[in-house]
Amino acid sequence: MPLSFKKSKDRRSIDVDGAVKKLKSLYREYSEQYGTKLFSLRGFEDRYRSALINKLNINTFLLAEIEVFEELKKKVKKPDTTGQTGTSYSEIADRIIEKNLEKIRKYRCIDFHPDAEEETKYLLGAVTDFYYEVWDKVTDLLRTLGLKANLDLRIKLENDFSYFVVPIRGSYSRAVDDYIIFLSRKNPKDNEKATVNFMKNGGILLNNCLRMVNDGLNTIQNLQESEGELIELKRYKLKLVRVIEDFRLSDIRGY
Numbered sequence: 001m002p003l004s005f006k007k008s009k010d011r012r013s014i015d016v017d018g019a020v021k022k023l024k025s026l027y028r029e030y031s032e033q034y035g036t037k038l039f040s041l042r043g044f045e046d047r048y049r050s051a052l053i054n055k056l057n058i059n060t061f062l063l064a065e066i067e068v069f070e071e072l073k074k075k076v077k078k079p080d081t082t083g084q085t086g087t088s089y090s091e092i093a094d095r096i097i098e099k100n101l102e103k104i105r106k107y108r109c110i111d112f113h114p115d116a117e118e119e120t121k122y123l124l125g126a127v128t129d130f131y132y133e134v135w136d137k138v139t140d141l142l143r144t145l146g147l148k149a150n151l152d153l154r155i156k157l158e159n160d161f162s163y164f165v166v167p168i169r170g171s172y173s174r175a176v177d178d179y180i181i182f183l184s185r186k187n188p189k190d191n192e193k194a195t196v197n198f199m200k201n202g203g204i205l206l207n208n209c210l211r212m213v214n215d216g217l218n219t220i221q222n223l224q225e226s227e228g229e230l231i232e233l234k235r236y237k238l239k240l241v242r243v244i245e246d247f248r249l250s251d252i253r254g255y
Helices: 016-034 041-053 058-077 089-104 118-144 151-164 174-183 188-220 224-246
Strands: none
Touching: 016 041, 016 058, 041 058, 089 118, 118 151, 118 188, 118 224, 151 174, 151 188, 174 188, 188 224
């Protein structure tokens, strides 16, 4: 049975109910053929329940589950000729996690707390560098072109950048201080929720930046005398899209 999931118009969005039902069906089918060590329906159900309890982004969670299942399926469809034993779910998941981490390690790491998740440290570095190195150029360009329609959004984004990256006292921003408060409680569930919230705030901020850049591009494309500005703004957009995709934040919606 092919692994097929109904996609919405967003290439990174899926039909949640359909995906869950499909994954359950496939875990049952493959566990009968290859055993529950690799294809454990109970394991999937426990992870899904935990994701719901912890209010994770279910779309992102299921996309990761589908990717893991595809890896497991390749494992059994292509027998191991190295003499090694079967790979466990956790080993495949770890490999996928490591592959995702490789994408973000090209960004600056701001090690603000030893208990913070590695992904949050790199996201903070990426958003901070984008703010100080790119964002002023974007807003200056839009102001030069006289684009006033997104003035309210620009003001909102400045406030959000101030919350996420600009230090208020000591070395870190309010977003980092809020995260550290949760980490200081030494409660794994609090840590996980705080991590998800930190990543979500960063994703909302970046996707709203992308929205403003796209609005600017749509306007500039109608101004024949602004070809140079169009090329420049497209270059800034590519940098922004790369950060969003590397941190797998494309599914997070803004305001």
